[in-house]
Amino acid sequence: MRSHTLAVLPGDGVGPEVTEAALTVLDAAQERFGFSTARTEVPLGAEHYLRTGELLTEQMVAELRTHDAILFGAIGSPDVTPGVLERGIILALRGAMRQAINLRPVRLYPGVPTPIAGLTPERCDLVIVRENTEGAYVAQGSTVHRGTTSRVAVQESINTWFAVERAVDFAYRLAAQRRGRLTLCHKTNVLVEAGALWVDVMKAVGERYPDVETDYVHVDAMCMHLPVSPERFDVVVTDNLFGDIVTDLGAVLQGGLGVAASGNLHLDGQAPSMFEPIHGSAPDIAGRGWANPAGACLSLALMLGHLGEGEAAAAVESATAGVLAGMPALAGEGMGASTRELGERIAGSVREGGAPVVENSLMSQLARVMSA
Numbered sequence: 001m002r003s004h005t006l007a008v009l010p011g012d013g014v015g016p017e018v019t020e021a022a023l024t025v026l027d028a029a030q031e032r033f034g035f036s037t038a039r040t041e042v043p044l045g046a047e048h049y050l051r052t053g054e055l056l057t058e059q060m061v062a063e064l065r066t067h068d069a070i071l072f073g074a075i076g077s078p079d080v081t082p083g084v085l086e087r088g089i090i091l092a093l094r095g096a097m098r099q100a101i102n103l104r105p106v107r108l109y110p111g112v113p114t115p116i117a118g119l120t121p122e123r124c125d126l127v128i129v130r131e132n133t134e135g136a137y138v139a140q141g142s143t144v145h146r147g148t149t150s151r152v153a154v155q156e157s158i159n160t161w162f163a164v165e166r167a168v169d170f171a172y173r174l175a176a177q178r179r180g181r182l183t184l185c186h187k188t189n190v191l192v193e194a195g196a197l198w199v200d201v202m203k204a205v206g207e208r209y210p211d212v213e214t215d216y217v218h219v220d221a222m223c224m225h226l227p228v229s230p231e232r233f234d235v236v237v238t239d240n241l242f243g244d245i246v247t248d249l250g251a252v253l254q255g256g257l258g259v260a261a262s263g264n265l266h267l268d269g270q271a272p273s274m275f276e277p278i279h280g281s282a283p284d285i286a287g288r289g290w291a292n293p294a295g296a297c298l299s300l301a302l303m304l305g306h307l308g309e310g311e312a313a314a315a316v317e318s319a320t321a322g323v324l325a326g327m328p329a330l331a332g333e334g335m336g337a338s339t340r341e342l343g344e345r346i347a348g349s350v351r352e353g354g355a356p357v358v359e360n361s362l363m364s365q366l367a368r369v370m371s372a
């Protein structure tokens with residue numbers, strides 16, 4: 001039987017609630033598609049930090065590295081200074097595991113309310129490929145004359161041909177599995193040095209993918225086009241900071257943070273990739289069963305696609321979409337069912353099989369890209 005090792009990091013707040021729901025769905029997928037997972041739970045997050053003072057340690061990195069994938073819930077607490085957990089855990093994990101790409105699908109599923117008037121599922125099915133290791137996120141920088149009003153802060157952005165090429169090549173490969181369109185999103189009219197590097201990488205890598213059509217959109221213009229005409233886009237590739245910002249806008253189109261999923265992909269098979277819903281730990285609603293498990297379940301589907309379980313991935317995506325379509329509200333008391341009940345509903349639908357609710361599953365495209 002196929003088997004995968006999985007590190008589970010439920011984290012804080014609603015993180016453990018949505019992770020539990022996703023694991024119920026994983027159980028169902030395993031039963032139906034005949035594979036198994038060996039799961040190790042790793043305590044990381046605000047609660048663990050406040051108790052032990054520990055962020056991501058060398059020892060945890062070594063332990064996590066032995067797994068095939070990491071399933072991440074959410075971390076954070078109002079009792080921890082902003083930046084500590086983000087840098088000490090999330091960015092540290094992305095760096096330590098060399099997770100080159102942050103893959104963020106922007107897909108509006110049928111029946112899901114979107115704040116964008118007139119937007120239909122047919123018009124909203126794109127994927128944002130965010131470079132995940134550098135740009136402004138290298139966390140370097142310096143301050144001179146600290147503590148005075150003469151203070152000067154320098155915060156540079158690093159762009160290496162190596163990392164940009166790795167991201168762009170992945171984006172081309174994904175586009176080749178989809179509608180064959182790749183858009184570079186940057187700000188080449190102002191960030192001329194970084195911009196030129198990205199443009200040159202696009203051209204150089206593009207020679208290997210003559211069938212993929214490319215275009216270019218400035219990041220500010222992207223913020224206009226995305227809500228108004230998302231059908232213009234198939235795969236969008238962009239730098240770390242632009243990708244961070246634009247994917248929050250993307251999440252709005254598809255029904256908000258409760259629905260949005262992401263995968264931090266390691267591409268060379270030497271460390272695990274990590275899958276997480278885009279939402280945070282939402283301490284204000286923790287413990288009430290008011291968190292939407294869809295983002296976590298769709299992240300699970302991405303994980304399954306990445307592990308090569310394409311059929312299971314597509315089934316989890318379809319089941320999640322089916323349950324989403326019947327939800328009276330996307331989060332909170334009005335959801336009409338608790339996080340756990342929704343997880344059970346999605347699991348039930350995975351077990352039953354049935355007609356796919358969505359065609360062209362990104363998760364199976366991903367499985368094909370990863371196995372090529």
Ligand code: IPM
Binds near residue numbers: 087090091
């Ligand atoms: C995200 C988050 C993170 C980021 C934070 C928590 C460091 O906003 O995953 O988009 O900026 O990448």
Ligand code: MN
Binds near residue numbers: 244245248
């Ligand atoms: Mn973000």
